[in-house]
Amino acid sequence: MTSTLPNANDLWFLPLGGTGEIGMNLNLYGHSKAWLMVDCGASFQSPLDPKDDSNPKAKTYDVVAPDASYIEARKDSLCGIVLTHAHEDHIGAVTSIWPNLACPIYATPFTAEVLRRKFYQKGMYEDLPIHVVAPNTTLDIGPFTVTWLDITHSLPEPQAIKITTAVGTIFHTADWKIDKNPVLGVPFDPSVFHSMSKEKVLAMVCDSTNALRDGYSASEKSCENGLGKIISQAKGRVVVSCFASNVARLITIVKIANLNGRYVALFGRSLENMVSIARRCGYWPDELKLTHRRHIGYLPPxxxxxxxxxxxxxxxxxxxxxxxxxxxxxxxxEGDTVIFSSIVIPGNEKPISKIVNTLKSRGIEVIQSESCNETIHASGHPCRNDLIDMYGYVSPQVAIPVHGEAQHMIANAEIAKTTGVPKQLTGKNGDLFILKSHISIKRNFVKAGRVALSN
Incomplete structure (x- = not known):
């Protein structure tokens, strides 16, 4: 029987969320009688039973998170929560789960500001142990030496995490892609990850979202031409809907609007909040001006x-x-244009279709990325060639695909195998991946589940 705490010779990985599904990431790393949590995410309009994810008739809840009761019962051994970036599926459950843990939280400045505002919205203002960590910093957290590494994704300050222990090193990619022209932030730097091959990384825990797609993920910069062409040709009003956290996309859209003589207004509190955070953290260009939403209705279309x-x-x-x-x-x-600068997240097909049909019935042109000849959305996740390159740079001994459904993780594992990674381990939430003193998986080590959270 495996102990519930790792000893000094052990190195464990225990996902409670985000392995076997896309979203709700919550990862635990265990060593020397201590745990380290990486990310603590939520999902929205989801069922509590993962088997019902694709069932349109299943009962859904506004906010859903992984069941963290396993680590809550062992909170005295939890050294801290390390956050990789500010997407909801990585930080959305922190404000609900942290009060039961009361451990330090580590995040880069942008992510820390997003998190603080979430706590404030819940009426929690004081004594928050949020430690702001600059990108590319190394800190000792209990028996873990944690290094934040710049990587490219679809919002400011995305970080991969290198976790070094006395018995081995794990590279946790979090969400990423290879983007050499990301609009915002530093371009992808292969040398950072290639240098890890000299460290004999024990395991690489890797994003699998786009493992079934060939080629490389499109650069964020590529959206500029596609969106620019459509917006410049539009006659009436233009509405662009995208993920609020994608600050680079917001900057691109406003730049295009300015070039085409259009005033820009934000419709949605999350957009207003994200632009405010981007300004506070120095990511919003001063020359990009916005118009108050109350004024936009009085302007010519x-x-x-x-x-x-x-x-x-x-x-x-x-x-x-x-x-x-x-x-x-x-x-x-009639004659206005609505652009979906986003993908359809599985499970959201029906509500999106309802809005699209409503718009079209009113004579409004609708442009969606899936059927558009122009590039109007770029994924933040690695496709097949991104994965091939990264496995080649890092050369881990073990590949552990996460952040995907079974088909995505199987494809990721196969890519790792073809690039020469000696061992691949695929599992699901609640499985214990034992990396030291021997390599194996203990299936269903923890009963993984989901819980509904209040807004």
């Missing part, structure tokens, strides 16, 4: 560009209100 929340069909978001002609600040008319 050809001078209007609205960035709206709701790209996943959220019924209370800005785009849904515009589609149903219920937004108090602006109406859309």
């Amino acid at each position: 050809h001078e209007v560009l609205i960035i709206a929340t709701g790209s996943q069909g959220e019924p209370r978001a800005g785009l849904a209100k515009l589609a149903s002609n219920e937004h108090r600040d602006c109406d859309l008319d």
